[in-house]
Amino acid sequence: MLLAAFDWHSLFFMFFALLTCGFAVAMLFSDNVVHMAFYLILSLGASAGLFFLAGAEFVGAMQLMIYVGGTLVLLIFGVMLTAQSRFISMKTRSGEWVMALVLGGSLLFLLLTAAFRVEDWRDGNPNAADIGIAESKTTTQIGMGFTGVRVDRLDAPEDSTLVPGMSGYLLPFVIVSVHLLVVLVGAAYMARTKRRATSTGAAA
Amino acid sequence: MIGISPVSVSHYLVVGAVLFVVGAICMATKRNALGVLMGVELVLNGANLNFIAFGSKYLRAESLGLDGQLIALFVIVLAAAEAAVALAIALNFYNNHATIDVDQASELKG
Amino acid sequence: MATQLDDARIIEFDVRTDEMLVNMGPQHPSTHGVLRLVLRTDGEIVSEVEPHLGYLHRCAEKIGENLTPRQWIPYTDRMDYLAGMNMNLGWSLCVEKLIEHDLSEKAKHLRVIIAEMGRIASHLVGMGAYGLDLGTFSPFLYAFREREKILDLFEEACGARLTYSYLTPGGATADLPNGWLQKCSAFLDQFEPVIQEYHALLTTNAIFVKRTAAIGVMSGEMAVDYGCTGPVLRGSGVDYDLRRDGEERYTEMYDGYAFEVIVQKEGHYPKDHDYPAIPKEAVLGDCWHRFYVRMLEVVQAVDLVRQAIDRYSTASGDWGVPIKLTHKLPKGEVYLETEAPRGQMGFYLVSDGNAIPWRVRARSSCFCNLSVTSELCRGCLIADVPAIVGSLDVVMGEIDR
Amino acid sequence: MAEFFHTTCSLPTPLAYLVAAIIHCVLIIHVVAVGALIFIWLERKVSGRIQDRLGPTRVGGAFGWLQTLADGIKLIAKEDITPKDADWMLFKAAPYVGFAASYCAYIALPFSDGWVAQHMNTAVFFILAVLGIEVFSPILAGYASGSKWSLFGAMREAAQVVSYEVPLGMCVVVPCMICGTLNLVTIGNQQAGLFTNWLAFNDPFTFVVAVVYFTCATASVNRAPFDLAEAESELVAGFHTEYSGLRWSFFFMAEYGSMFLVSGLAAILFFGGWNGPIPIFQVLGWSESDGVLLYLARLGGCLNFLLKGTIGVVVMMWVRWTLPRLRIDQVMTTCLKYCVPIAAFGFLGALFWQVNELPTSNDLPGIGINRFEARESWVIEADQQRASRAAAVTPSPSDVPIGPIGSVEFDRVEALVMTGGAR
Structure with missing residues (x-):
């Protein structure tokens, strides 16, 4: 029976992959910057679906929250702030198109051949259905990973060179946090409010 | 579930490659500074998709495990930071030059 | 460099923004009729407001020069259609001044009852609509619930609910019906406690205070300079009320009545101990004070009506039979101002000796009150524009005539 | 549910999944669309009572309960106008984006113990x-x-919603932290028992956080006094000024959909979810049984949850018809100067409470459960796996004891740190 051979995972993968790629291409060929932002939202949202399919539900939700809900709102804000009619649609010269498409096409060809080159990547996991639910729920594991406990590596032999408890992602996490803080301060500084100064230069 | 051809890492890589290339072309061709920024986001997202694919247990028996997802998380956070800075730069550029066309940003030309 | 800085003193911009011209009205939920405000905005900040008038112009004054004074009374109803009785009163007094007709005691008390009831009804609408301007719907219906009762009383007295044509030169078209005074007293007894509800809903509400206190502050001098009158003037602390300071022919109506002009003196309003204290944020002359003056005037009017009812039932004379005015008017020109709910309402009449006046003009309070909007709204936020215009409580019918 | 169709109705697996998915979708869209119909009617009735009038009385009998349906028919019949200057594609698409988002969030919202369209480990985060x-x-x-x-x-909408997401997120983190999970079903189950088990009453800080959460939720779904995006007396109707007919009604459905969503989320996170104030079904033993009694217990829980969500919605209506609207700068001040600091303070306080193991209402004697008895199923599963694995290996006394994942995992870390890794 056809239905018996039916694979939801593949079907949804195809669906989300087509949406992701389709909206990305639509974004590329759209001149209107607001439309571009809209397509980008849809494309990134659909790729969150791919994340969910790959079992990375926390990252998928993160993608929706930070990328789609945060970054893109920021981006649309920027678009609206600069949305004068002459900047809404800016056409690209056809020469640039040809150049970019040729280069991009060859890059794509390169990447596609690379993608199917390694046999291990090509076949998928035949035992995917057998993966226990415990291994597939990664939220807590990620949380523990940040605090230095690799739940997924408990069975791995201890590396004597590592400080116990610090073998996870705590340090990168702190670095990224500080980085984010610095960036936010910097962005706030750059986008600070209007300053008026008298002719002598003193701030009024 | 019996699949005809189970989704594999390669399939994810294809999607990632398309996003990457489209993003790159976008960066190259768009004249609007914000359009360029959107291209960067696509490129980052393409890379993220690869990390997720390599880290997924469903796609590969010997996967990266959590590392893939954690790196993807860092990429997302850094992309948010990058977007904030890039947007601030774009707005400053817009303020100082009254345009958002990157082709006209030629002040530093030697 | 593509840019030219307009102002050399501005050394850095945040985001380059363009000014935007926004049309508020003539069809807009909070412009009280067909007022059109052209806002020049930079983002949410309004740099300039320009009121445009004339969408409700009906040539009322010109029509007045083709009708007898009596026939023109329905046109006065349609000026300030929320206080038609007070408009009738102004015109009637003006005509009586020309023909030098004096009223009996009883007729005067009748007019006080009617005029002050009209003031209550008008202020109720002003208060409810102000709530609407600030985004709360319920006080409007609470106000209309009580206003309906006043309109019922008016309907019983003259047969109309909005355009009364009740007070006419010579008195009123009819005497108050039997039992009307009892109904009116019963209404006042029921109404007075309800005022506290309005205070709870609006006057003391934290968000209401935030939205109105220190917004649209107008100094007393400025109010006088612009010719503002009524609660708008008294809200700025100027002690002026035509019922006390007006012309003899008008103030004699209120002779022997105990009332204090509602104006802030030494940080207090007369008899405000029963009512909420002035919040710390409020500045004299802001939207909150204009609103509060109206609320206190309602109490004052209730008090006046009570006194008038007592005196009407014991007064001598007739209720004031209307003068037919079919004969020729005496030659001359007269001007008379009354204290309408929205401020000074002046009527001007020039007669060349015919039965039909040669010139008729009306001086409207709302026109002057509205003229301050562009000054008050400079530099405010968009959300403050309805708050300020609403606190002036304009009625377009009176402005465009 | 898919299993039910697979085993009972002997459908092939893919078809069973399809049928189950369709049923879930239909059920949820009923919650959103029919819920919106009911809530719009309810809003009219509530506002009517608040304003000393009756509200709709004619259509559909004494209570006018068909009023919204009549309005819906009117809206469908209305002309769908697109202004000349509009960006055609985005103008058409915008209402559906909002409705789809509102609808999509319901996927992860459990209506009763286990009654959720998609069990999601990250449900809170997803919503x-x-x-x-x-x-x-x-x-x-x-x-x-x-x-x-x-x-x-x-x-206005963009500025407001993005700002209010910060305190909202902070408030939501608190119950997740106390329960140690992002799974809404687990969070709900951990509050079973007497109402003292509800997280809002866990400690003083969580109560504050619950209040702040509700404020921020009201703001994030654009209800008065934070309805600046559609501020009728200032901006005519804000973002939906130019919409008419069915497209306009999609905005409305999305608004009412998200109203119930955030109220339901509040019910689960802070007010016990589907657990009533008095655990009748637990006392009767229905919730531990199976078959019809379990089903009834869950149905009761579902009604309980719907009631709590509706109470939240009614509170929002009550607020809307009582208070004037704030100004945009005041909305931002409320968020940044009040909500964010209070939420942060509540978060830190609740954290302090948990870390120091101060007494919580969960410790009160009476009918209730220890919060850690109700863990996510996979944690319990993993514990069992680990235990069996540990039993297979001969235990040696020098080994650091391996605790279950999640709750006691920290013991191991602590032990590792204390031994300095010298093994």
């Missing part, structure tokens, strides 16, 4: 994320309408 997407609908609508009033509404 917040999808609600965050809803903001695009007003922004795109405002931009695409080609009207200045709409643009004002869109800018």
